[in-house]
Amino acid sequence: MNPAGPRLASLWHRTETRLVLFGAAGVGAAYTGFLGVNVATAETIVKRGGYYVMLTAFALFLHALWRVWRTRQPSPEPLTRRQTILAALVIGVFSVLAVTGEEFRSKILYDEFVLQSTAFNMHFFRDVATMVRGYDIQGTFLSTDNYLDKRPYFYPFIVSLAHDLTGYRSLNAHLVNAVLMPVSLSLVFALGRQLARWAGGILAVLLLGSLPLLLQNATGSGMELLNVVMILTVILLASEYLRAPNEDRLAALLLGAVLLAQARYESALYVAPAALVAGLGWLRARRVILPWQAILVPWLLVTVALQNKVLSNSPMLWELTEQASTRFSFGYIPGNLEGAAKFLFNTSQEMANSLLLSVAGPVALGWALWRLLRSRPGLLTSNPTTVAFGCFGLAMLANTFLVFCYYWSSFADPMASRFSLPLHLVMAFGIVLMAAEFDRRWPATRWLVVLAALFACGVTTGRVAEHHYSHLGIDEIEWERRFVEERPAGRRLIITNRSTLPWLIEKTPSILIDRARLVSDRVQYQLRDTTFTEIFVLQSLPPTSAMGDHQLLPAERLPGFHLELLAERRFGTKLARISRLVAIDDSVLPPPKSAGHAAHPSLK
Helix, strand or coil: CCCHHHHHHHHHHCHHHHHHHHHHHHHHHHHHHHCCCCHHHHHHHHHHHHHHHHHHHHHHHHHHHHHHHHCCCCCCCCCCHHHHHHHHHHHHHHHHHHHHHCCCCCCCCCHHHHHHHHHHHHHHCCCCCECCEEEEECCEEEEECCECCCCCCHHHHHHHHHHHHHCCCCHHHHHHHHHHHHHHHHHHHHHHHHHHHHHHHHHHHHHHHCCHHHHHHHHCCCCHHHHHHHHHHHHHHHHHHHHCCCHHHHHHHHHHHHHHCCCCHHHHHHHHHHHHHHHHHHHHHCCCCCCHHHHHHHHHCHHHHHHHHHHHCCHHHHCCCCCCCCCECHHHHHHHHHHHHHHHCCCCCCCCCCHHHHHHHHHHHHHHHHHHHHCHHHCCCCCHHHHHHHHHHHHHHHHHHHHHCECCCCCCCCCCHHHHHHHHHHHHHHHHHHHHHHHHHCCCHHHHHHHHHHHHHHHHHHHHHHCCCCCHHHHHHHHHHHHHHCCCCCCEEEEECCCCHHHHCCCCCEEEHHHHHHCHHHHHHHHHCCCCCEEEEEEEECECCCCCCECCCHHHCCCCEEEEEEEEEEECCEEEEEEEEEEECHHHCCCCCCCCCCCCCCCC
16 A cells, blocks of 8 residues: 555645645735736636636535535524514515516616626637627527626626526526525525524515615616625625634635625625634634635636736726726715715605615614624624624625725616615614614514514515616617517618617627628628618617707718618607618728629628
């Protein structure tokens, strides 16, 4: 028998060995992510390898969860049958209300189409990339001219898995969020119960389940709901780890933090509280706990650093407004604070806020921070869930502060109000903790608080049922898509005045109007060759006078293109127009290329 094998195994299990390997992995990953790779190489690595890094992290996370679940301990206060039924009923009611309250549609203009496009490429080609163009080539739709987008890609990865399991359809992005809604509320109940027993879980569900801002994400295709699910999951894993520190629980916590870091831009902040909780667990256990998965964690985070490097060096991806010269600045804080106040304390149907959370939340946060400062010496012996929530709650507040430093973060903007979800989470659980403290001092107040929340939810739920997310740009896109869907089946080309993504994710070829002017000869070839059953042109006509006159902008005109008007509809002050291309004059075609270089009929 070779004695080297047992010696190597013994060496691997030694804490000192793993610490050295973890340190080396941290240094190597930091150098690779921030210094050792140029921007072009970073983009290639994330585009070609990011999917497999995510797949590895996700698979390891599921394995770690299974090991934690397998060794779980019975709850000291198991739920009764009546409590379980009531909790399931409350979660089910809010979930059904969320999914049926609005139709499945995008809520954030273009943002969600980009995520769906990335999921398309991750499903078909395993590339983390967003398509610019797409063509049907002999029955196979191929995306071309792909680029690495700025958005984290954990949500597109999950959507791509849904495509893998059920077949590609853009509806899957919405169905993923419809499933995540009851999952998120179940996690809300679990965390609330650990903080303040069964009544605390019900109170937490009432507070967040009646928040229109949270519920409207259940029918969208954005990444916010997955971010909420991962924040709650990691807090619960941190609580389990602190309750009984061991390698399996720490592995699940760290891998969950890796996935959370790629759920939203700011969510990389939560790696810090995860590391803090890991250290507190060492102190509680009075030993260093380092699972082998921890050695991989720095490398699994490299793609986050590389993607941020690409973003930092690609100003076009920043999408700055004319009034903004940089993405982050303390100068944006006053305006964003004003927008936050307008959103949080709005009493009309205009905002998707919850007055109960907005009024009671700041009071509860102040009380919770005061209690946290007073209980610092007892962190090692305090309730594990309270400690875990305290660590991640501070990170959620830091998340909110970072958002306030961003140029486009006014919560009063319907497309930016979603950035307030972490703040709403910490406020809701702050209220739960404060209610639990009142219950210890005056037992009757627990039910008074729950009844007050029920009353507030009755009022807010009515607002949820009536509140429908609306954005004129998305309304226009949805109208155009419905019009095309109602036409007889056939192959179509869409020439559009805005992003081509809403059509490309449906496997419908699309080009921009300015592109159509440049390749008018190729469009004419496609028209005469009957490659497409129909070629549609989408245009907008802004108002030119108070008398209701409208006129095409020069950028949307197509001289020499003969169009047949099919439909027209007003959105706000402008008219949206759908036309069919009938013919193109030869006089507007580009000059023919030299012999041997005839124009290819494709639209590239």
